[in-house]
Amino acid sequence: MTQPHPVGPDGSSPEALRAARPDPRAAMARLPFRTVFAYGAGDAGCNTAFAFAGNFLPLYFITVLGLPASVVATISLVVLIWDAFADVIAGRVVDSTMTRFGKFRPFILFGSLPLMILTVLLFTIPHMGSQGLTAIVAAVIYAVWGLVYSMINIPYGSLAPAITQVAEDRGKLGAARTYGGQIITLLLVLVISPQINQHEGDADALQTSITISALGFLVLGMILFMVCFFGVRERVFRETPKLSVRQSLRVIRTNRPLAFLCASSVIFLGGMYGMQAVAAFFTSFVLGDATLFIWLTLAGVVANLVIAPFAPRIIASIGKRRGYLLGCASFILGGIVLLVLGHSFPFALLGYFFTNLGVGLNNTLMWALEGDTVEYGEWKNDDRAEGATYSLFSFARKMSQALGRYLALSFIALFGFMEGSDAAATATNTSDHVRLGLSLVMGGLPILMGLLSALVMKFYPIDEKTFSTMVEDLHERREEEAVAG
Structure with a gap:
């Protein structure tokens, strides 16, 4: 293996990088609360952009810009597929980077302001005189926003395996992501x-109001990103040569656990993102009051916050894979309640709670599982490719957005959902036919996707015993390298 020359884009010297390198034993030290909190603040910062777009961009495109649901479905499909490939590009950049600030943290420092500015622009798209031109401008801005988001979110997600190798603490970091993201999502909806x-x-009037809100979240997002940057340190460190494309592909191609995790995540999150795309429409036209979206979101946030602290205990008691299957079961149960009884607000609230209980558990477990696949890749190939591994996982998550939103918006378009905010659109969208389409997405999609996701995860190959063996082997290798070096 050739000797590494870890010089970053800021010109950091090898001496400075060696000075910043932590003791290998630090990777197994327990994390203090302030580190876990700061990491969660990073996800909160990401969600001032991501949850804003996820919850309200389809509504903004359809209601404010007046684009048909079928057009918005196509925009979502094309742009999110592009975003998925942008994640792979971002992963390559991350794996080629090392600076005095570490491998991942500099992207949070330098990329956060451009992301927040683009989020404001995304919700201030002007009418261009025709639907076609407006759709093109919206798609281009959305695509640029997605690329910049990838250049922050890929390093942020890749940061978790670089903070600790303790399985329980990785569960805590995953829970912190859930807390951070859910709290900001609730604030956005409120x-x-x-x-x-x-x-x-x-x-x-809605355009003006949303623009003012976007500016406020720009400030909040920047504060949260800086808390993350200054509050975490990279403690799992291994100097490696810059990985070639072939090496990166070999690491991920031979990573069977990553393949199963990605496939199951695409399916499960596709159901979640499909629900998310139509939830605001569901509360407006099925339940009859847009402000009820606050209560649904609150039920979802409570479910996520209730389950998140139990994730480390679930990992310790039944393992990550069985815990994930438990999350799928809750997701399916919530879908059944929404499909059968969701036209009644109390039951809609209950169904949404159970679906989000499953989402909260599985989202937490996904991040812990992704960290395990990084260890597996290094254990099997002796090359640690956090960026490439995380970017493929993020690629899968982006594909789930594309799949979920396209299916949901195309489905309601087939049922006659009408763009705009005038009286004719309101009358059409409150018809029994359109309301049925919205209910089928909100309830039927979680049932279908939950079942398929559970089926795939049944074959995930890393159990807790295998993970412990991998970590012990890697720890021994690093100690030997430290002695030899």
Whole structure:
């Protein structure tokens, strides 16, 4: 193996990088609360952009810009597939980077402001005089936003395996992501949903209101990103030569656990993102009040926050794979309640709670499982490719967005969902036929995707005994390298 020359884009010297290198034993030290909190703040920062777009961009495109649901479905499909490939590009950049700030943290420092500015632009797209031109401009801005988001989110997600190798602490980091993301999602819904109700039928007033909110979240997002940057350190460190494309492909091609995790995640999260794409429409036209989205979101956040602290205990008691299957079961149960009884608000609340209980558990476990696949790749190939591994996992998650949103928006378009915010659109979208389509997405999609995801995860090959063996082997290798070096 050739000797590494870890010089980053900022010109950091090998001496500076060696000075910043932690003791290999630090990787097995327990994490203090402040580190876990700071890591969770990073996901909260990401979600001031991501959850904003995920929860309200389809509504904004359809209601404010007046684009048909079928067009928005196509935009979502094309842009999110592009974003998925952008994640792979970002992963290659990350694996080629090393600076005095570490491998991953510099992207959070330098990329956060461009992301937040682009988020404001994403929700201030002007009418271009025709639907076609407006759709093209919206798609281009959305695509640029997605690329910049990838250049932050890939390093942020890759950061977790570089913070600790302790399985329980990785569970805590995954839980912190859940807390951070869910709290910001609730805040977004608390701020935006009343505006939708208040400005119903007035697209210009809704545009102004959303723009002001986006500027406020720009400031909040920057604060959260800086808390993350200054509050975490990379403690799992291995100097490696820059991985070639062939090496990166070999690491991920031979990573069977990563393949099963990605496949199951695409299916499961596709169901979640499909629900998310139509949830605001569901509350407006099936339940009859846009502000009820606040209560659904609150039920979802409570479910996520209730389950997140139990993730480390679930990992310790039944393991990650069985815990994931438990999350799928809750997701399916919630879908059944929504499909059969979701037209009644109390049952819609209950169904949404159970679906999000499953989402919260599995989202937490996914991040812990992804960290395990990084260890597997190094254990099997002796090359540690956090960026390439995480970027493939993020590719899968982006594909799940594309799949879920396309299926959901195309389905409601088939049922006659109408763009715009005028009286004709409201009358059409409150018809029994359209309401049935919305209910089928909200309830039927979790049932189908939960079953398929569980079937795939049944074959995930890393159990807790295998993981312990891998970590022990890798720890011994690093100690030997430290002595030899």
